[in-house]
Amino acid sequence: MLIHPEEILETIKMVSNENLDIRTVTMGINLRGCSHPDIDTFNNNIYNRIMYYAEDLVKTTNDIQNLYGIPIINKRISVTPIAIVAESCEATDLTSVAQTLDRAAEDVGIDFIGGFSALVQKGMTPGDLKLINSIPRALASTKKVCSSVNVATTKAGINMDAVAMMGRIIKETAELTKADSGIGCAKLVVFANAPDDNPFMAGAFHGIGEPDCVINVGVSGPGVVNSAVRALKDPTLGDISECIKKTAFKITRMGEMVGKEVARRLHAQFGVLDLSLAPTPAVGDSVAAILEAMGLESCGTHGTTAALALLNDAVKKGGAMASSSVGGLSGAFIPVSEDEGMIRAVQRGSLTLDKLEAMTSVCSVGLDMIAIPGDTPSSTISAIIADEMAIGMINKKTTAVRLIPAPGTKVGDMIEFGGLLGSAPVMPVHKFSSEIFISRGGRIPAPIQSLTN
Amino acid sequence: MSSSRFIITVIGIDKVGIVAGITQVMALYNVNIVDITQTIMDDLFTMIMLAQIKEENFDLASFQQAMSGTGSELGVEVKVQHEDVFRFMHRI
Numbered sequence: 001m002l003i004h005p006e007e008i009l010e011t012i013k014m015v016s017n018e019n020l021d022i023r024t025v026t027m028g029i030n031l032r033g034c035s036h037p038d039i040d041t042f043n044n045n046i047y048n049r050i051m052y053y054a055e056d057l058v059k060t061t062n063d064i065q066n067l068y069g070i071p072i073i074n075k076r077i078s079v080t081p082i083a084i085v086a087e088s089c090e091a092t093d094l095t096s097v098a099q100t101l102d103r104a105a106e107d108v109g110i111d112f113i114g115g116f117s118a119l120v121q122k123g124m125t126p127g128d129l130k131l132i133n134s135i136p137r138a139l140a141s142t143k144k145v146c147s148s149v150n151v152a153t154t155k156a157g158i159n160m161d162a163v164a165m166m167g168r169i170i171k172e173t174a175e176l177t178k179a180d181s182g183i184g185c186a187k188l189v190v191f192a193n194a195p196d197d198n199p200f201m202a203g204a205f206h207g208i209g210e211p212d213c214v215i216n217v218g219v220s221g222p223g224v225v226n227s228a229v230r231a232l233k234d235p236t237l238g239d240i241s242e243c244i245k246k247t248a249f250k251i252t253r254m255g256e257m258v259g260k261e262v263a264r265r266l267h268a269q270f271g272v273l274d275l276s277l278a279p280t281p282a283v284g285d286s287v288a289a290i291l292e293a294m295g296l297e298s299c300g301t302h303g304t305t306a307a308l309a310l311l312n313d314a315v316k317k318g319g320a321m322a323s324s325s326v327g328g329l330s331g332a333f334i335p336v337s338e339d340e341g342m343i344r345a346v347q348r349g350s351l352t353l354d355k356l357e358a359m360t361s362v363c364s365v366g367l368d369m370i371a372i373p374g375d376t377p378s379s380t381i382s383a384i385i386a387d388e389m390a391i392g393m394i395n396k397k398t399t400a401v402r403l404i405p406a407p408g409t410k411v412g413d414m415i416e417f418g419g420l421l422g423s424a425p426v427m428p429v430h431k432f433s434s435e436i437f438i439s440r441g442g443r444i445p446a447p448i449q450s451l452t453n
Numbered sequence: 454m455s456s457s458r459f460i461i462t463v464i465g466i467d468k469v470g471i472v473a474g475i476t477q478v479m480a481l482y483n484v485n486i487v488d489i490t491q492t493i494m495d496d497l498f499t500m501i502m503l504a505q506i507k508e509e510n511f512d513l514a515s516f517q518q519a520m521s522g523t524g525s526e527l528g529v530e531v532k533v534q535h536e537d538v539f540r541f542m543h544r545i
Binding site: 002003008009010011012070257 | 462464492494499517534539540544
């Protein structure tokens with residue numbers, strides 16, 4: 001037999017016991033041809049275009065899931081940032097565009113649609129402003145629409161007016177979705193250096209410079225890495241890195257094969273394979289568990305940043321060797337509510353917001369799915385965003401913030417979101433005010449690229 | 454997809470009639486066995502087959518359903534997966 005039985009059983013074990021999956025097949029669709037001054041025509045154009053490209057997306061991914069026996073958890077669509085496409089639209093409220101996206105998502109049977117987005121790192125156009133002001137109502141009146149706003153890049157600096165505005169928008173979104181613990185905020189990300197080809201939500205959009213229609217695939221597998229690391233006997237950190245690299249290599253190879261086949265069948269271009277260790281609420285399918293497997297008593301204690309740096313780098317190295325199409329975010333995610341190990345670490349007091357912020361300087365994204373008290377001032381939320389954007393800007397990496405100031409909650413409460421979003425313990429924020437700093441507005445200039453000490 | 458060859462794995466508690474039951478379904482669907490290996494691993498009956506499907510419009514979903522249906526009657530787990538998934542993961 002060409003493949004050794006032990007290898008076959010290894011693959012099967014990864015899927016059945018260790019939750020290896022293709023987390024998402026995300027189709028990127030260009031909507032630039034849909035612009036129209038009349039909002040109804042504009043919405044119609046968007047709907048028809050999505051239906052045209054994505055009609056067979058779900059059926060094709062299901063066929064491939066059966067063919068290979070690898071679960072494909074989510075089917076998603078990302079579209080051109082709506083702020084760009086809606087620039088010429090005469091309407092000031094873009095909520096109906098989000099509702100159109102939601103309806104198209106429902107009709108093609110996908111799980112999420114991303115791209116209710118704006119890129120405002122250096123300044124805002126009237127279209128950007130319309131979009132950002134529409135976010136709270138858009139997220140409150142839709143189920144599947146995800147929104148993101150890029151407020152900083154290494155080349156442009158940080159748009160602090162946008163940062164101040166996003167603090168208010170997040171609060172307003174939470175307020176409008178308070179019946180569901182502020183779930184609207186779980187669909188809203190603020191970015192620095194947002195990638196154009198990220199298949200993961202809530203931050204996916206179809207960037208400028210992408211083809212007309214593209215398939216990006218997100219593969220996950222913290223459970224597989226966790227088991228592999230735990231199976232090592234008295235390893236050195238070098239052994240652990242080697243083991244993670246090999247595991248990441250195998251997972252990536254599988255993801256690339258699936259992505260290429262989906263793209264081929266849908267006559268779309270294959271874009272990127274994003275290998276990101278995205279935890280799920282399932283026990284063991286946890287990034288915190290991997291860090292603890294390396295020898296930390298509890299995630300968040302001293303040494304966590306170093307362990308995460310090792311993990312993130314080894315995942316990238318394994319992935320880069322396995323595929324020439326690695327892109328998107330690729331690394332380790334640390335969404336608190338979606339990671340059973342992180343939740344436990346917060347509850348036992350070992351993981352704090354400040355430590356999470358430090359961790360984001362070495363992992364692939366940022367402060368993700370963190371619940372904070374409902375009465376947190378919007379300037380404090382903006383200040384948390386500003387800190388995170390600074391980490392991304394200075395370190396030339398993507399960082400993001402997805403905070404949920406769940407209305408009416410206080411530190412220690414648990415918020416249930418259900419499904420992959422999990423449940424989040426409400427974490428404390430600093431009590432001292434950032435109000436004056438945030439109200440100054442303007443721009444933090446782009447950083448110097450030399451004298452790198 | 455480079456071929457129409459599938460890896461079929463059968464894992465479960467050993468008992469009389471597993472091979473007979475499983476191969477009967479395969480014969481019914483005109484699926485040919487190219488290679489077969491069977492062993493007991495950690496007290497579990499483990500059979501791995503490399504199977505070839507010749508028909509152009511083969512109904513994979515219905516075959517998979519029939520195989521796992523017979524598998525659950527026999528108390529074993531049956532998976533039918535295209536060989537590429539193993540080839541890509543373990544071979545460069």
